Amino acid sequence: MIAENLAEVEKKIEAACQRAGRKRDTVTLIAVSKTKPLPLLEEAYAYGCRDFGENRVQELIWKYEAMPKDIRWHMIGHLQRNKVKYVVGKAFLIHSVDSLSLAQEISRQSVKRQLTTNILIEVNVAGEASKFGLHESGEVIGLVSEAAKLPGISIKGLMTVAPPVKDPEENREYFRALRQLSVDIMQKNIDNVSMAVLSMGMTGDYETAVTEGAAYVRVGTGIFGEREGKRSESEQ
Ligand SMILES: *Cc1c(COP(=O)(O)O)cnc(C)c1O
Numbered sequence: 001m002i003a004e005n006l007a008e009v010e011k012k013i014e015a016a017c018q019r020a021g022r023k024r025d026t027v028t029l030i031a032v033s034k035t036k037p038l039p040l041l042e043e044a045y046a047y048g049c050r051d052f053g054e055n056r057v058q059e060l061i062w063k064y065e066a067m068p069k070d071i072r073w074h075m076i077g078h079l080q081r082n083k084v085k086y087v088v089g090k091a092f093l094i095h096s097v098d099s100l101s102l103a104q105e106i107s108r109q110s111v112k113r114q115l116t117t118n119i120l121i122e123v124n125v126a127g128e129a130s131k132f133g134l135h136e137s138g139e140v141i142g143l144v145s146e147a148a149k150l151p152g153i154s155i156k157g158l159m160t161v162a163p164p165v166k167d168p169e170e171n172r173e174y175f176r177a178l179r180q181l182s183v184d185i186m187q188k189n190i191d192n193v194s195m196a197v198l199s200m201g202m203t204g205d206y207e208t209a210v211t212e213g214a215a216y217v218r219v220g221t222g223i224f225g226e227r228e229g230k231r232s233e234s235e236q
Helices: 002-020 038-047 057-066 081-087 100-112 137-147 168-186 206-211 230-235
Strands: 028-032 051-054 072-075 091-097 117-122 153-159 193-199 216-219
Touching: 002 028, 002 038, 002 206, 038 057, 051 057, 057 072, 057 081, 081 100, 091 100, 091 153, 100 117, 100 137, 100 153, 117 137, 137 153, 137 168, 153 168, 168 193, 168 206, 193 216, 206 216
Parallel strands: 028 051, 028 216, 051 072, 072 091, 091 117, 117 153, 153 193
Antiparallel strands: none
């Protein structure tokens, strides 16, 4: 089941890359395994997945301990400052940085462990009230400029969670807006800032995101099937 789903997702990413004139290896699929039990992650691993996404610190940590060490764990959910100390050193990339105080805490914990943590700045491109992330591009640029001065962190790009829609084309404008914002920031040539990574696209819209330049797509349902309690996810 997981293998078939992954084959299907792979095929669609490949096709989207072709439509966009992109090389397949410029897009990384993150298997979003939140709420799913280990045997399903093991199936995805056996298929070849090495990038997994989790949105809760505790779950990321116990899965990190239980799974092979060549996996790159992506923290994609809202992160509280008091939990940063647990993920630093375990998360390959933190996608959800949306405040200077959070960036400061990641910096502090990283310096303490003498390592560099890669982060993305979360942008709420659609301006949905229920979502995390910064909305105004001025705020995003302000946060990037300030966070760039902190030791122990490296800004790699931007992340967004687009609204749930029936027709993925409805989200194209948001993916395009995120890409444009990354170009605007790149042109400011801020030291210690890369805008190489756009993390965008989920089960409902990842093909559209790929054609708009996504470097990471985060696919959960399309690989592992529906989650229980899906509706309450954004309210944690
Ligand atoms: C759950 C989640 C996903 C995956 O969602 P699906 O629609 O199941 O693919 C992607 N990104 C974030 C931030 C999530 O919380």
